[in-house]
Amino acid sequence: MDAAAVARCVGSCYVSPAFGDSDPLRRFLRLSLSSSTNLDPTGGKNSKFRGKSHRRLSFVRPIMATDESFSKLTSDCAGETQKINGKQKNIVWHDCPVTKSDRQELINQKGCVIWITGLSGSGKSSLACTLSRALHNRGKLSYILDGDNLRHGLNSDLTFEAEDRAENIRRVGEVAKLFADAGVICIASLISPYRRERAACRALLPQGDFIEVFMDVPLHVCEARDPKGLYKRARAGKIKGFTGVDDPYEPPLDCEIVIQNNRDKGLSSSSSSLSEMAEIVVSYLDENGYLKTP
Ligand SMILES: Nc1ncnc2c1ncn2[C@@H]1O[C@H](COP(=O)(O)OS(=O)(=O)O)[C@@H](OP(=O)(O)O)[C@H]1O
Numbered sequence: 001m002d003a004a005a006v007a008r009c010v011g012s013c014y015v016s017p018a019f020g021d022s023d024p025l026r027r028f029l030r031l032s033l034s035s036s037t038n039l040d041p042t043g044g045k046n047s048k049f050r051g052k053s054h055r056r057l058s059f060v061r062p063i064m065a066t067d068e069s070f071s072k073l074t075s076d077c078a079g080e081t082q083k084i085n086g087k088q089k090n091i092v093w094h095d096c097p098v099t100k101s102d103r104q105e106l107i108n109q110k111g112c113v114i115w116i117t118g119l120s121g122s123g124k125s126s127l128a129c130t131l132s133r134a135l136h137n138r139g140k141l142s143y144i145l146d147g148d149n150l151r152h153g154l155n156s157d158l159t160f161e162a163e164d165r166a167e168n169i170r171r172v173g174e175v176a177k178l179f180a181d182a183g184v185i186c187i188a189s190l191i192s193p194y195r196r197e198r199a200a201c202r203a204l205l206p207q208g209d210f211i212e213v214f215m216d217v218p219l220h221v222c223e224a225r226d227p228k229g230l231y232k233r234a235r236a237g238k239i240k241g242f243t244g245v246d247d248p249y250e251p252p253l254d255c256e257i258v259i260q261n262n263r264d265k266g267l268s269s270s271s272s273s274l275s276e277m278a279e280i281v282v283s284y285l286d287e288n289g290y291l292k293t294p
């Protein structure tokens, strides 16, 4: 992409130079300290990339980033993790001689998770599809885990209550981790409104392999798009607990890529910008070594 295209998007996009913390323990501690709750029901209205200076100290620990994930963070990269939670005991990790490295070498790429978060209507699914196509055109294998789609199957038992949303995100995080382990570039696109759960998904992956993309689109723009008529129904009180209307969205404080996708017109004017947005992510992957065998 040329510099002008970057600039056009950068009216609209910010790519952070990845996380400065190379040490997983440091990052874990940082996440523990930075997580806090934002109950602003207007959600994305003021959602700008705020960066480190706006982090608040809090003693709230990530719900999912428990002692288990802590020990995983310190030992996981070797792939030797033995996962034991409260319900499952006496299980032992079984290794296979065909490794993640073998798989990555086979398809000449590095498995990772692109996690796209944002309000309903912010363009998550559109970006996911455009990105997947762009990667496909470059001969790279990707797979989309879309929140809406997964709620037709794997997550069809879950509601939009906070606890179920958290479980939804946890499951998608685990599945995404498996795809990344398979060597695939996994594109997860779901609202995932809570920082703690997104942080927990990040903690499942080796350092750098979780790339969070924030669709920073104001609520009024999402609401004007309203392709499924859900905002209208939520405003009419026919849907309770709709994200951004009467349910919270916690914008990322610290993510790899921010995309300000503000246009409120139809696809004809957006198609080029979607491909520019996808190109921003592809460039990030390229520059960080995900499009070749590590
Ligand atoms: N109450 C409520 N709040 C938000 N969204 C709702 C709700 N009810 C249904 N929908 C539709 O479900 C899609 C979001 O599913 P997700 O799995 O991505 O949500 S979450 O991550 O568990 O919050 C979301 O899809 P997108 O518009 O693609 O984001 C909506 O179409």
Ligand SMILES: Nc1ncnc2c1ncn2[C@@H]1O[C@H](COP(=O)(O)OP(=O)(O)O)[C@@H](O)[C@H]1O
Binding pocket: 118, 119, 120, 121, 122, 123, 124, 125, 126, 127, 225, 226, 227, 261, 262, 263, 264, 265, 266, 267, 269, 270, 273, 274
């Ligand atoms: N950059 C854009 N400019 C204009 N409209 C867009 C843009 N990106 C997405 N849209 C439109 O916004 C609506 C919501 O997009 P979608 O990808 O379904 O969002 P989400 O998955 O976040 O709910 C769709 O009608 C889509 O065509």
